[in-house]
Amino acid sequence: MEVIRSQKRTVSNDVVSTPTLPLYLTAPHMEVRLEEFELFAIDRLRVLKGVSDGLARARNPNEMDDLVETLWKEHMRLSNVSEMINKDIISHFVLRLVYCRSDELKKWFLSMETALFRHRFRLKKIEEQRAIVGEFGLPYKAVIGAELESLKERLGLVARSHGQISSDVENIYYKVPFEEVPDLVASRRVLLQKGFAFVAGTQLVSLVVTQFRSHLSKALILTNRKWTTTIREREKDRLTPIVEALSTSYLGPDYSQSNEYADISLKDIDQVSKSSFPLCMRHLFEKLREDHHLKHGGRMQLGLFLKLDDALAFWREEFTKKVGSERFDKEYAYAIRHNYGKEGKRTDYTPYACSKIITSAPGAGDHHGCPYRHFSEDNLKAALSRMGLSSRGMEDVMDKVRNRHYQLACTLTFEAVYGTSCDTGINHPNQYFEESQKILKSKTPAAPV
Amino acid sequence: MTREETETSGEDMMIDDPKPKIENDFNVHYLRIYYGNLFPYTDIHKWLSYGHDGKHPGCDEYYFGRREFSFTLENDVYLRYKSFKNASLMEAAIKSNFPYKIDIGAVYSVDPDKRHAYAQSGTNLFTPVERELVFDIDITDYDDVRYCCSGADVCSKCWPLMTVAIKVIDTSLREDFGFKHILWVFSGRRGVHCWVCDAKARRLTNEQRSAVAEYFRVYKGNENNAKKVDLMGHSLHPFLARSYVDFIKSFFEGELQATQSIFSSKEKYEKILGMITDEDIQADLRGKWENSARSSLSEEATSLLRWEQLKKALQSKRNKALSLRTCVEEIVFTFTYPRIDLEVSKQMNHLLKAPFCVHPKTGRVCVPIDPNNCDEFDPLAVPTLSQLIEEINSGGLRMDVDDDDSDSSLLGKSIKFFRSSFLEPLLKSCKEEIESSYKTKIAKTKDSFSW
Numbered sequence: 001m002e003v004i005r006s007q008k009r010t011v012s013n014d015v016v017s018t019p020t021l022p023l024y025l026t027a028p029h030m031e032v033r034l035e036e037f038e039l040f041a042i043d044r045l046r047v048l049k050g051v052s053d054g055l056a057r058a059r060n061p062n063e064m065d066d067l068v069e070t071l072w073k074e075h076m077r078l079s080n081v082s083e084m085i086n087k088d089i090i091s092h093f094v095l096r097l098v099y100c101r102s103d104e105l106k107k108w109f110l111s112m113e114t115a116l117f118r119h120r121f122r123l124k125k126i127e128e129q130r131a132i133v134g135e136f137g138l139p140y141k142a143v144i145g146a147e148l149e150s151l152k153e154r155l156g157l158v159a160r161s162h163g164q165i166s167s168d169v170e171n172i173y174y175k176v177p178f179e180e181v182p183d184l185v186a187s188r189r190v191l192l193q194k195g196f197a198f199v200a201g202t203q204l205v206s207l208v209v210t211q212f213r214s215h216l217s218k219a220l221i222l223t224n225r226k227w228t229t230t231i232r233e234r235e236k237d238r239l240t241p242i243v244e245a246l247s248t249s250y251l252g253p254d255y256s257q258s259n260e261y262a263d264i265s266l267k268d269i270d271q272v273s274k275s276s277f278p279l280c281m282r283h284l285f286e287k288l289r290e291d292h293h294l295k296h297g298g299r300m301q302l303g304l305f306l307k308l309d310d311a312l313a314f315w316r317e318e319f320t321k322k323v324g325s326e327r328f329d330k331e332y333a334y335a336i337r338h339n340y341g342k343e344g345k346r347t348d349y350t351p352y353a354c355s356k357i358i359t360s361a362p363g364a365g366d367h368h369g370c371p372y373r374h375f376s377e378d379n380l381k382a383a384l385s386r387m388g389l390s391s392r393g394m395e396d397v398m399d400k401v402r403n404r405h406y407q408l409a410c411t412l413t414f415e416a417v418y419g420t421s422c423d424t425g426i427n428h429p430n431q432y433f434e435e436s437q438k439i440l441k442s443k444t445p446a447a448p449v
Numbered sequence: 450m451t452r453e454e455t456e457t458s459g460e461d462m463m464i465d466d467p468k469p470k471i472e473n474d475f476n477v478h479y480l481r482i483y484y485g486n487l488f489p490y491t492d493i494h495k496w497l498s499y500g501h502d503g504k505h506p507g508c509d510e511y512y513f514g515r516r517e518f519s520f521t522l523e524n525d526v527y528l529r530y531k532s533f534k535n536a537s538l539m540e541a542a543i544k545s546n547f548p549y550k551i552d553i554g555a556v557y558s559v560d561p562d563k564r565h566a567y568a569q570s571g572t573n574l575f576t577p578v579e580r581e582l583v584f585d586i587d588i589t590d591y592d593d594v595r596y597c598c599s600g601a602d603v604c605s606k607c608w609p610l611m612t613v614a615i616k617v618i619d620t621s622l623r624e625d626f627g628f629k630h631i632l633w634v635f636s637g638r639r640g641v642h643c644w645v646c647d648a649k650a651r652r653l654t655n656e657q658r659s660a661v662a663e664y665f666r667v668y669k670g671n672e673n674n675a676k677k678v679d680l681m682g683h684s685l686h687p688f689l690a691r692s693y694v695d696f697i698k699s700f701f702e703g704e705l706q707a708t709q710s711i712f713s714s715k716e717k718y719e720k721i722l723g724m725i726t727d728e729d730i731q732a733d734l735r736g737k738w739e740n741s742a743r744s745s746l747s748e749e750a751t752s753l754l755r756w757e758q759l760k761k762a763l764q765s766k767r768n769k770a771l772s773l774r775t776c777v778e779e780i781v782f783t784f785t786y787p788r789i790d791l792e793v794s795k796q797m798n799h800l801l802k803a804p805f806c807v808h809p810k811t812g813r814v815c816v817p818i819d820p821n822n823c824d825e826f827d828p829l830a831v832p833t834l835s836q837l838i839e840e841i842n843s844g845g846l847r848m849d850v851d852d853d854d855s856d857s858s859l860l861g862k863s864i865k866f867f868r869s870s871f872l873e874p875l876l877k878s879c880k881e882e883i884e885s886s887y888k889t890k891i892a893k894t895k896d897s898f899s900w
Contacts, residue, residue, distance in 0.1 A: 160684035178626060179653065182660035188686045192664075195627025195649070296792065330525040361669065364590050364788065 020085065021120055021132060025215065028089050036087075037094055038242050043075040044091035045246065048112040055115060056355035056427065058373065058404050061122070068119035097231070097239075098246045100224040110220065114213045121205050129204050136211045140174040143198060148173060151191065151198060158191050159200075173198045174207070181206045266314055276436040278410060278429045279371045279383060280357060281305050287367040292322035296335075297360065297368040303336060304351040305429050312336055353428045354407050372397075372406040389416050474812025477523055479834045481547050487837060488543070489805055489864050494536035496872055497553070499646075500879030507887025515578070517554030517561040519800050520546055529800075530561040549809045552800035555580035556651075577797035582628075582650040582658060584665075585793040585801065586614050587640035594784045596709050596717065601810070603639040603828055606708035611641050612823045613700050614787035617692045618643060618665060619820040625688055626661065630875040632867075633818040635831060637808025641818060642801060646875055648882055655796055662794040664688070667786050676724050678783045680775040693778060697785040702756070705784060710748040712755035715739070721759070724780055726772045730762050804867070807834050816863040819870065832859040 032040075050071040054064050076091075078084045092113070099109035121129060133140075143151070148169075156167030178197045184190045184206045190197040199207060232240050273285045284302040288294050294302065303311065315336050319328045352360075354370065362369040371380055377398065384394050393416040400409035411426045418439045426432050494513065495502075501512040514534040520542075521527050528546075533539040543551065555577035559567055564575040588607060592599050597606040615633055622628045622645060630646040653661075667689070670677025685693060705711070712718045718738055722731045738755060746754065760777055767774050793799055806815045812833040818826050840859055 154687040157684045157687050157690060161682040161686045161689075163682055165683055178660075179649075179657050182657050186660040186663035188664055188688065191687060192625035193627075194624070326525070330527065334527075363791070364593070364668070364670065 020081070021117075021124060021128070022085065022089050022092075023132070023135060023212065023215075024089065024092050024219075027093055030086065030090070032090050034238070036090065037239065038246070040087050040091040041094040041098065041246055043087070044095055046075045047071045048095075048109075048116065051112050051115050051119075052108075052355065055111075056353075056358060056407060058358060058406065061119075064115070065119045065122050068116060069123060072120070094243075095246075096220060096223050097227060098243050100220045100227055106217075106220050106224075110213065110217055113216060114209060117212050118205055118209045121208060126201060129208075130201075133204055133208055136208060138207065138211065140176050140199075140207070143173040143175050151193075154191050155198060155200075158189065162189060170200045170202065172201045174201075174204070175199075176207060180210055182210065266317070269314070275440060276433050278426070278432040279387065279413065280369070281429055281433075282387070283371055283383065284367050288318050292318050295366050295368075297362060297366050299335070301352055301357060301360075301368040305433075351428070351430050354410070354426065357429070358406050370406050370410075372401050372409040373404075377401075384413065387413065387417060389413065474833045474835045475807065475809055476834075477547065479812075479838050480549070480807060482838055482841070483807060483834055484543055484547055486841070487860055489867070490536055490540045490543075492864065492867060492872060493803065493805065494539060495876065496646075499648075499651075500876055500883050505880070505883055505887070507883045507890070511560075512556065514560050515558070516556045517798075517800070518803075519552040519554065520548035521550040521552075522546060522548055530564065532561040551803040551806050553803045554800045555797045579651040580797040582645035582653055582661065583794060583799070583801050584618060584643040584645075584662075585636070585640065585790045586611060586618075586643075586787060587636070587790060589639065590788040590790065593720075594709075594711075596711070601639060605827070605829070608828055609700070609704055609708065610785065611828075612826070613696055613785055614789075615641060615643075615818065615820050615823045616696045617787050618789070620695070621665070621688055621692070624691075625664075630871065630878065631820070632804065632871050633820050633823070634804045635813070635816050635818055635826070635828060636802065637806070637813050637815045638811045639828075642804075642815075644801075644804075648879075658797070659791075659795045662789060662791045665787065665789055666791065667782055668788050676726070676779070678724075678779045678786070680779050680782065681771075682775075683771075685775075685778065689782075692786070693781065697781060701781045701785050702753075706752045706756070707749050709784075710752045711784060712738070712752040713748040718755065721780055724783065725759075725763070725776055727766060727770065730766060730773075734759060734762060805863075814860065814863070816860075817867050817871065819866060832863075 047068075050067065051064075054067045059067065076084065076087060078087055095109065095113075099105040121132065124132070151173075152169050153167075155169045155173065159169065160167060175196050176199050178185050178190075178192055178195055181190060181197050181199055181203075184197060184199065184203060185192065189203065190199055192198075235243075269285075270289075273282055277285060281302060284294065284298050287298070288302065299315075303315070306314070312333065315332065316325070316328055319332055323332070357368070358370045358373050360369050362374055371383060375383065380401065381394055381398065384397060389397065393412070397409045397412045397416075400406075400412060407426055410432070411422050414422050414426055414432060414435070418436060420439060422435065497516055498513045501508045501510065503510045511534075513536075514532055516532060517529070518531045518533070518539075519527065519529045520531060528548075531542065533542060554561075556579040557564070558574060558576050558578050561575075567574040588595070588598075588603055588611060589600060591607070591610055595607040595610065598604050619631060619633070622631055622643075628645050628647045628650055632644040632646065634642045634644065636642055667680075668677055669679065680689070684690070710717070711721065715738075718734075722735060725731050725734075734755075737758060741751075759780075763773055763776050793801065802815060804815050804817060807813070808815065812835060813828075813831040814834070814837070816831055837859055
């Protein structure tokens with residue numbers, strides 16, 4: 001891809017033959033105007049951000065299909081098809097440059113592009129889908145005739161276990177090693193037999209998405225290498241500043257650098273937890289005080305949120321009540337220092353955003369996750385009333401919960417507790433905390449918080 | 450000479466009651482004798498070498514040396530990233546450290562103890578390359594449905610939950626996933642571990658492991674939600690249906706009622722009533738059961754009767770709501786279906802306790818369990834360290850683990866089982882694989898000369 005300043009753009013012949021859903025397998029041969037370089041990328045980023053929001057609201061797949069269709073029309077549509085395809089391809093490759101540069105950026109980009117691809121694929125007709133499968137060069141055999149007959153009954157059970165009322169079975173199934181469709185296996189949407197999964201034609205999306213993701217993941221590593229060794233330096237007066245600006249502009253503030261927390265001292269933490277913590281963290285904190293222990297998921301979620309100066313002392317104080325100081329030092333101190341980047345890989349983990357917390361899955365004995373999602377109605381109402389919500393305020397919040405708008409529910413809670421409106425919406429527990437502290441400090445500047 | 454025995458992190462995060470335990474089943478003196486004479490070093494080495502014994506040109510002689518081990522020593526010192534070039538070095542290290550616990554990790558891209566040499570370049574060259582697919586089932590995860598024990602204890606009444614778990618998971622690993630080389634091991638106190646050692650299993654990515662673990666997952670809950678098993682849809686997935694029909698239904702309606710009497714008190718049956726989404730049915734059953742509190746039936750008979758009443762009540766209303774149709778199965782699954790620790794299975798770098806270790810709290814050896822005979826397994830009859838030492842002393846036997854008569858001794862039976870049922874078939878298959886991939890490689894290089 002060559003970036004130029006001229007007014008005209010030459011479009012290579014390759015573009016005409018690419019399908020309407022590019023796989024981005026190889027970088028295209030085309031020239032791009034500098035202005036388009038940035039603008040196309042920004043538009044695509046708007047789409048990806050929209051996808052990210054949709055996922056955080058735990059939208060079901062059909063809702064996501066609609067959302068993606070809307071987002072694509074809104075931001076990526078152009079007057080003719082080949083222009084649209086160009087924009088699609090160019091914007092993807094520009095964003096690869098932007099998002100290859102760190103593990104966290106890569107992870108986000110990979111998740112969003114994969115989700116985007118998945119839903120765009122789902123919107124295609126079955127013949128187009130099969131063509132795309134072919135383009136990936138996947139060697140799967142169709143199961144027909146006698147073999148299909150012998151599996152029919154169980155295939156019907158699989159379909160019925162996911163809401164289908166009849167025991168009808170599709171015409172074509174593909175016999176695929178189970179490793180290639182992990183998400184279908186995880187959700188028990190396929191029949192398994194001796195290591196093979198029987199994937200319905202309509203489930204092709206899973207196969208393709210796995211391939212897409214795997215390919216993009218490898219490509220990002222290569223792109224990163226190219227970026228750090230040649231491109232960044234070569235383009236330092238032209239593309240590099242654009243690339244660097246793009247990654248910070250639309251994801252919201254980066255809470256890994258935050259230094260709000262140096263202000264909480266250990267002695268104030270109980271009070272602060274009641275006045276400024278969002279419900280998820282308040283619950284974890286209360287459970288920690290109650291049980292003097294938290295399981296791994298809870299330690300991660302709360303630990304990264306807190307970022308105390310002397311976090312180790314905080315955890316030690318709680319855990320030693322149950323576990324004893326010797327055992328704390330041996331078993332837990334390592335793990336906690338690991339969280340703060342002082343051991344092992346020395347990654348300073350960033351605090352979890354709402355989207356990550358909502359999609360976690362607390363199990364037996366766990367207290368992490370998002371209470372708006374993971375608590376039963378009764379438990380949630382009790383917790384909300386402890387936060388001081390009136391019954392009307394609670395009804396509004398519960399209404400959001402029933403419609404699966406978990407972050408909106410948290411936002412409403414915030415608004416009810418502090419008596420102000422929060423236009424941007426809550427998407428990060430640390431954001432809730434910061435905003436809360438701002439409000440409390442502005443109300444009583446001299447009083448301790 | 451008592452020491453504070455502690456259980457270190459690894460697969461469980463539960464904190465135990467500081468009750469004084471009987472400590473004469475385990476002490477460091479016995480442990481030395483055990484590691485001096487009884488621990489099957491050669492068998493473990495053979496297993497973890499997966500056929501790379503250097504006898505075939507296709508062998509990777511450095512394979513065993515890239516495996517991570519960790520030791521937990523007597524004063525809770527934890528040593529990670531230990532690796533050994535061969536069996537003698539492993540044996541020497543164990544005999545000089547006498548670890549209270551040995552964990553087995555993954556096979557890495559380079560020797561774990563040389564990993565720092567490769568850490569410079571920024572891209573991480575020290576990564577796991579192979580690791581068995583492992584599962585950890587701990588009976589404390591069933592505390593909300595077992596009434597005989599809780600926490601660290603286990604007894605003959607609740608152990609059958611583990612037996613059912615083994616049957617369900619083992620059958621699925623073989624039938625659904627096509628795995629063949631599966632080792633089940635007693636964890637030493639209150640659970641079981643499963644090691645799936647097929648080559649395909651060892652090469653699974655974290656995402657694929659996660660998928661298998663999620664496939665097995667049914668129970669989703671903690672104290673914050675009342676209904677922890679949600680089987681939606683108009684039928685069960687064939688895997689769950691098979692597990693239900695072949696194992697868990699009969700267990701629930703038979704042995705479980707006898708050992709746990711899950712309906713016999715108000716507290717117990719309220720928990721079950723909470724799983725029924727129809728309030729009328731709840732009230733109806735509650736009324737029946739409150740009034741019959743002074744019946745002359747045994748606890749077990751009462752439980753069975755109430756179960757029948759519950760099924761009947763749901764049956765009569767099954768067309769009203771979809772959720773009522775699967776309610777019976779949901780209750781059965783809640784009480785009996787396996788609960789695996791997902792985190793253990795999901796990551797390649799997770800360490801898991803080695804078979805044939807000795808559990809510091811019970812003194813019992815972590816012996817293999819035969820999945821085809823798991824009904825016979827009794828966790829309270831597993832040889833303890835002191836029994837083994839006693840056997841050596843009284844018989845004057847020198848435990849030679851290669852001795853064919855060894856199956857008459859306490860540990861010998863287990864070692865023999867390990868070899869014949871697991872190790873031999875596994876090594877046979879490994880050899881075949883090494884041979885065939887070597888042949889393929891040779892064929893390829895021959896072709897490449899032709900250009």
